[in-house]
Amino acid sequence: MSAEHLAQENIWFDKYRYDDAERRYYEQMNGPVSSTPAGRTQTAQSAGCTAGEQSELVSRINSLELENRSLYSVVEDLRLAISKLETRVSQLEKSPAGGRPTLAAAAPCTKVEVKKEEDDDDDDDDIDLFGSDDEEEDAEAARIREERLQQYAAKKSKKPVLIAKSSILLDVKPWDDETDMVKMEECVRSVQADGLLWGSSKLVPVGYGIKKLQIQCVVEDDKVGTDMLEEEITKFEDLVQSVDVAAFNKI
Numbered sequence: 001m002s003a004e005h006l007a008q009e010n011i012w013f014d015k016y017r018y019d020d021a022e023r024r025y026y027e028q029m030n031g032p033v034s035s036t037p038a039g040r041t042q043t044a045q046s047a048g049c050t051a052g053e054q055s056e057l058v059s060r061i062n063s064l065e066l067e068n069r070s071l072y073s074v075v076e077d078l079r080l081a082i083s084k085l086e087t088r089v090s091q092l093e094k095s096p097a098g099g100r101p102t103l104a105a106a107a108p109c110t111k112v113e114v115k116k117e118e119d120d121d122d123d124d125d126d127i128d129l130f131g132s133d134d135e136e137e138d139a140e141a142a143r144i145r146e147e148r149l150q151q152y153a154a155k156k157s158k159k160p161v162l163i164a165k166s167s168i169l170l171d172v173k174p175w176d177d178e179t180d181m182v183k184m185e186e187c188v189r190s191v192q193a194d195g196l197l198w199g200s201s202k203l204v205p206v207g208y209g210i211k212k213l214q215i216q217c218v219v220e221d222d223k224v225g226t227d228m229l230e231e232e233i234t235k236f237e238d239l240v241q242s243v244d245v246a247a248f249n250k251i
Contacts (some may be wrong), residue, residue, distance in 0.1 A: 168219060168229070169245070170217070170243055171244040173206070174211075180239070183239060187233075188213065191233060193223065196218075196220075196223075197219070198217045200216055230243045
């Protein structure tokens, strides 16, 4: 009967094994705890080292605090100096006319000196005994200047004037395949103008037996333009359907 009660009780019979395992684990992590005097001495030494490190850390913190205070004082001094400079600059900007009276006062003196020099020049002119020589020199200088200007104008007029020209290739299209292309070319070449020179031509097939007239000409840009050519050629409306510029090149 007692054995059955013991079997139903929840008793931890193996607890000592788990305690031993837990002790060994912590000994492996932190080292074994020795109860001998040597172990106690080593523990005390480690505690002393820890205290020494803490004191060194405290001293470092104190030194950092002192440096921080000194830096704070330097920053405050700099801030005060900057504020003084800003105040001074603002005062100078508000009163920019402070340095101008000196210049304004100096200006009349300069004018008086110039006027005095002019008066002296007038006096010298009045007492000039060689005025006729100066007049002769001025006339000679004017004559030389006029001769040089005439020579320059003559030299410039002899230079050839550059005429801008262009080479134009026109496509002249007929109405149909029954258009007389020879007559159409004659009509196109009958367009004459100052600065217009007709060149070579050829017939280019377009399709369905229709050919277009491709003709080249050289024009002076200041005298003849593409709009004028198109307008004059399209006047032959019985033969010409349209005129297009196939190529335009500067010469």
